Amino acid sequence: MEHTHTPEYHLHAATPETYAAAKKEVKKVTIYLTIFTIIELILGYMLFKNHTTWGSGLVLFVKGVILIFMIVKAFYIVAYFMHLKHELKNMIMTIVVPLTLFIWFIIAFLADGNSYRNLNNSYDSYKLERSKTKVPAPAHGGGTHGSEVKHPEQKGH
Numbered sequence: 001m002e003h004t005h006t007p008e009y010h011l012h013a014a015t016p017e018t019y020a021a022a023k024k025e026v027k028k029v030t031i032y033l034t035i036f037t038i039i040e041l042i043l044g045y046m047l048f049k050n051h052t053t054w055g056s057g058l059v060l061f062v063k064g065v066i067l068i069f070m071i072v073k074a075f076y077i078v079a080y081f082m083h084l085k086h087e088l089k090n091m092i093m094t095i096v097v098p099l100t101l102f103i104w105f106i107i108a109f110l111a112d113g114n115s116y117r118n119l120n121n122s123y124d125s126y127k128l129e130r131s132k133t134k135v136p137a138p139a140h141g142g143g144t145h146g147s148e149v150k151h152p153e154q155k156g157h
Contacts, residue, residue, distance in 0.1 A: 029080045036069045043069075 047054075047062050054062075078095070079085040 026080065029076050033073055033076055036073050040066050040069050 043062050043066050047059065047066075051059055
């Protein structure tokens with residue numbers, strides 16, 4: 001009986017054409033990463049030199065652009081240099097989902113810490129004064145104690 005089934009490793013065998021295409025793809029990604037890094041460095045240097053003269057909106061915009069470039073670079077590194085571009089969707093999901101949750105946790109903890117700091121740094125002066133005001137204690141011997149109080153159930157005492 002003749003084999004009609006070709007093993008998988010023969011389907012992905014390296015040929016001069018696939019090698020040249022892969023080499024071209026790595027060069028292209030390396031150039032992209034270099035360009036993104038140079039743009040990030042230029043924006044970071046401009047931000048460092050001009051952060052006092054720029055408005056807060058422009059500073060936040062530049063920081064956002066730098067973050068976007070960082071995310072794009074991380075995608076290229078994971079996809080091409082960690083060889084996950086051609087992997088199964090399940091393999092990608094085992095990396096992307098925990099990473100997304102990790103980023104969400106960091107954002108949540110930073111927001112919670114910031115709100116605690118804001119609450120801790122501000123106080124209501126009325127509540128502060130009330131908490132420090134001493135209430136005078138009643139004089140000893142004055143008033144009635146629990147044994148002297150007559151309840152309607154107690155008859156004859």
